Amino acid sequence: MPAELTRRELYEMIWARPMTKVAAELGISDVALHKICDKHRIPAPSRGYWAKVAAGKPSKRPLFRDVSDPLVDRIVIQGSPTAALPPEVKAARAKAKLDRERRNVMPPLPMPSSQDNHPVLVQLAKKLEAAKVGPDGFIRLSDSSLFSIVISPACGARALLIAERLITLAPTQACRFVSAPGGLQLVADEESITLSLVEQTDKVPHKPTEAEMTALRKWEADRERRQRRGNWFSDWDKPKVPVWDYVPNGILAFELDKGHHWDGLRRRFANSKRKRAEDMIDDVLAAGRVIAAARKARHAEEARRKQAAEEEARRRREAERRRVLEQKRIELLDAQAEAFAKARRIDAFVEDYLAKYGYSELPDSCRRFVDWARGHAELLRHQASPERLGAKLDAHQLMDDATEIGSWVDVL
Template identity: 70%
Template sequence: MSIHLTRRELYEMIWTRPMTKVAAQLGISDVALHKICEKHRIPAPGRGHWAKVAAGKPPKRVLFRDVSDPLVDRILIQGSSAAKLPPEVQEARAKVKAEREKRQTKPPLPAQSGQSDHPVVARLVKKLEGAKADKDGFIRLTDPKLFAMTISPAAAARALVIAERLMTCAEARVCRFDSDPGGLVLVADGESMTLHLVEQTEKVRHKPTDAEVNALRKWEADRVRRQQRGQWFGDWDKPAIPEWDYVPSGTLVFELDRGGGWDGLRRRFADTKRKHLEDMIDDVFDGALVIATARKAKRAEDARRREESEKEAQRRREAERRRVLHQKRVEVLDAQIEVFARASQIDDFVEDYLARHPYLDLPESCRRFIDWARGYAEALRRTASPETLGAKLDAHQLMDDATEIHSWVRVV
């Protein structure tokens, strides 16, 4: 949902109501609203402003100043995608949040990583003990019976603690883990979703190795020799020395339901300054339950749309059937009108001809022609007799409103 505002409109909003309420109305966070105000040079109420208002001593507003730049004056706010979530998903988010606030106890931390009796943890201990890091310094696990991991050897101890807490918390949250070729998947409320433990990287300036420096010097010396000999040379085979290295940072991240889409739901849980990933296991399961609700809501919505689409297609087919049926009835009617009109024309011709030329005075051939014309008119009328017309209508079921028209061939 996009919202277009001017600086003056947003200024009036934030000086009329607290910014937290204005942000909620716009579908963004109060931090995002503060940044928008700074970017567009909109003075905002300071700390304690609304407390003074509540005490009956409202401070004066900061003067609003117009700007000449139209790009600064126009504000486009892209609301959070979470605001577009179905009601049942928003309700699930509120429910897990309330339950998390009520929850007083946490799954017990093992005294020492690797001491859990759970077979997954025991298997993980053995796997990490024998694992070797790749050239980039990471261990990559994709065992169907273990969690998918991309971590450095230094993070192995934390990975074991996290695995133990996952197993302990899963039992309390009525969730489970199933095997999958890429690693264990989390099953929450009947919905299966991937779970990856990843260690982030940090960018550090690359220090060239002796081998890289020697390779570059050798290439440059070879280029000088080619140049002196007048030989062709290019840079396509020049040894490349990277400017940066990407090394393990020690920051661990859970990626839940990888590739799940941009729907405003939380799928990423990372270490912060105040909270480590080991203490976010409950948050991971809460997120999984909300994702499960969202999936079910999406399937229900998709089913509803498919049903509505099928109904609309059926309505179009029915309208087309009725149109074709009406068209075929009109074709039969036009044919009958044509037959009767032709017979009437013949009768008029015969009557007019005999009025001018008495029948007995006509030559034999003319009398025979007049008699044939009268018979032809009568034959035309017989083709439109109730018996003939009824048989034709019944053969094609044209007067049955529920009949199916399978052919575009003319009935007549």
């Protein structure tokens, strides 16, 4: 999450403790923190300030000066994506860094020449020797039992050496390789991670070949001929001559876990002035372990979210079931109450009617109507009798709290 601060807040933070610690808390480097202070006109401690404080020497703290520009006073620090990594991934990164530092002070491991006895290396050597070079100058290998490699023929020996070191050093970092479509994959902590060795390219101006120039001259001559005749012409069939060529430059790079990622973890290791790809095997394997830890954490989080979503869906279904059950109970209750109320209204009507006119004085049709009304009231009361009501309740199990009943069911 981005951190929003004022100039005063950041000023108090950097003068209360070293900037390296403040930068780590904000998820950025101390260099980036210095640049932010310069941009927002915040005086920062000079080099050696905290050493003087630790030694008890007097040190002067500059005054804080307010600014009138609100854009300068408001500071938003995005921080590094790695600051939001789960604790287990941060622990894996710290452990990988510690292991790498320990290996740097230990004597180097012997590098046995396993090309003569390891089947992967033997097969890789044969494939590199027999592989055909593509139009772009690259050899591409993606066999399921070999490493995924895109290199020029000049880097074949280096690729073999790198493959040998990968196979030799993988067990020392609790890693191994397994066959998979597209090439061998690195397995760390039971997580499979794609690994490719790719040679980089230089972008150089393209020099047209004689065949390209011949095709272009032929097209231009044909266009001039059409133009002289007044015929319609277009550039759609003009021969395409590339502007740039991409030439292999001998710089090898490891690419781990291909795809789009936003966690800030390093997944690419390329030659530099200080280190060749052959010397980055430990770094690559350590990065694979960190990526595996991040993937496990992501899977655990996805499982937790899935479980939470399923639980929420279950709660919604249970709430809907209870709502429908309660609705059906209310429907039956309303029907029974309405029947009793209607029976009482009929009884009251008959009683008032007979009190006013008398039963014996009524015409035959009126007496028959009064008798029918009394019978109808009795029928309404009978519908709500314990026997009839109990039969309806038992038929639909309405008084069982675990009953699942559809909203379309008629309980009346």
